[in-house]
Amino acid sequence: MVERATKELFNEIKHASEADQFMTNMATSFIRTNPAEYLAELIQIKHVTKSQVIRRANLTPSIGYQYFDGKRRPNRARIIALGFGFQLTLTELNTMLKRTGYAVLYAKDEWDALVIFALSQRFDLNRTDELLYQYGLGTITDED
Template sequence: MPERSTKEMFNEIKKAHGAKEFMTKMQDNFIHTVPAEYLEELLKIKQTTKSEVIRQANLGATTGYQYFDGKRRPSRARMIALGFGFSLTVAELNTMLRRTGYAELYAKDEWDALVIFALNQKFDINRTDELLFRYGLGTITSDN
């Protein structure tokens, strides 16, 4: 069965008479990528190493490797940190967030808007954290 667009799936939800009907009919169209699987996929695409991504993401080695091994599930902020570790664009980071079950960056949210700005300016994670902190919004690495 060809993959359905989000709009098609939304319309199916609206037309469904019961949850079981919809869930059974559409189960092959749901995204079920666990973060560790997607991180492994990105390693191949970006041709980088776990250690380099963890270092660029400003994560502790133990925690970082646990994210890649699937022993721990990263928070949204930690996924964003990993996005910086992979040097992702805004579009690539939003794809990563969406595919791993997190909300995309939202331009109307102050914290997210500054992260979008930083990504577009090609800031590293430290400079991005400084920017967020300057505006009183916490940081990525403090998981606020």
């Protein structure tokens, strides 16, 4: 099946007279990947181990493995931390955020803007947290 463009789906929603009309037509277009499924997919794509990702994401092993096993759902900040653990690019991290049901990084939000900058500069998570802290915005690892 060919994936439909987001703009096409958006237009279908806008022009529908009832929810059933687009929900039925678009059922196969909705992204339903849960975080654990997407993390497993990334493990295969990036050729890394869970322990490598967990360590680079500054997560405790018990919590990190619960994310990978689907026993806990990571919040947006933890997804971003995991993105650093996988050493994702900005585009890859935004895809990860979308696929796991979270908002992409937004350049008009100062916290997000610094994360975008850090990713663009290929900072690791520790250096990114230092940057966020420097601007009084907390850190990725402290966000809940």
